[in-house]
Amino acid sequence: MSATTSPDPAGVPTAASPAPAAASSAVPPVTAPARRRGLDWRVRFAVLSLIWGFSFLFIKVGTEAFAPLQVTLGRMVFGAAVLVVTLVAKRERLPRGARIWGRLAVAALLLNAVPFSLFAYAELTVPSTLAGICNATTPLWSMLLSVVALAEDRPTRRRVAGVAIGFAGVLVVLGVCGRGSPARIRWAPGSP
Template structure:
């Protein structure tokens, strides 16, 4: 990976890490539905002209039904889940649960697309989901008066599950479709789905300038610009290298939360994140343990 590509990878991780900060800053005043609506409407307004300039409108028109479905499962509903979670749990914790996306993706691809799982990848899934279970068990509570945190954790697990499903659906139904048609089309679909609920549930009290800045940052920087950066990285360094951004996002999200919101970094979060990322690295093949020569020869 060239230095320029590495710098862009780090910048993308910082931007996506900031999305959890912005949701924490905007969710309380906008509410989860209105915030998600502003995010996808703004992102679609940013990305659709880019799609037009690239001449990829025909691809969007040909595959609009499948792209609309991906918009719901890969943007609209996950964005709602994370915006809801931002009302109750920290930006860092949300980002750690989001880092389980490759785990869900590998599991669903195995169940649905019959992708092969090596013993190391199976071990990675076991380790990764053990970390998820441990962290969720430590943080979630459904005791009277504390149900909001429990439901926030469930929302943070539902979102990456949907991301994982969307990856397999895209591979099965939308292979070969230009990435920008998928990116712009999914945001437009999400905007169509959320604009009326967002208007209906618009906050009675006008959001502050700070909340609006967070919402605009979510829409333009963390969604619109981030999509362009991500797909450019895929083109320049390949999907396997580009997906490594997943491992960096929690670090930036925890950092931004600590710096700007004074969120605590607990030992349980550090341990849970480490276990989840180690399992994810094995499950996705990013980490490939070396087999001793004698063992390999015995096989």
């Protein structure tokens, strides 16, 4: 007494002919899960990359008109505005309780306010391209630090290969490996 299923074009089984069930224990027919239509992940990834990459250009432009801490404040206000709009759109509430807000304040300070300010101050003297590339190395340094600091994070061949490939990619972008590379960055202390 089971339902006969046949795959739909997406390969998800659907109920073709449910078996008769007793009136007291009626089982609803199996239906295909609703598929959420949205942008392809590659399009979303490209948009995210543009937003993330342009942030360093915007910091550079911002530091020409504003003080670095004002640029940081602007970034945090715009970020908070996006979060508030998201909360309203999803009809969710802000978290409650002093403990969670304390944790959020520490995370905001260490993961947003301090790094944003340091990048804004750095871009007073270095190109935005170099700042973006340095930021791109964060996962690589984090992985190396976790291997040193955490006993359970032991290096494996795969992890070492991943870090090596990551650093090689950074070197290629910096133009260290090739002569006359368009990505070559010329920087002299004191020059923007």
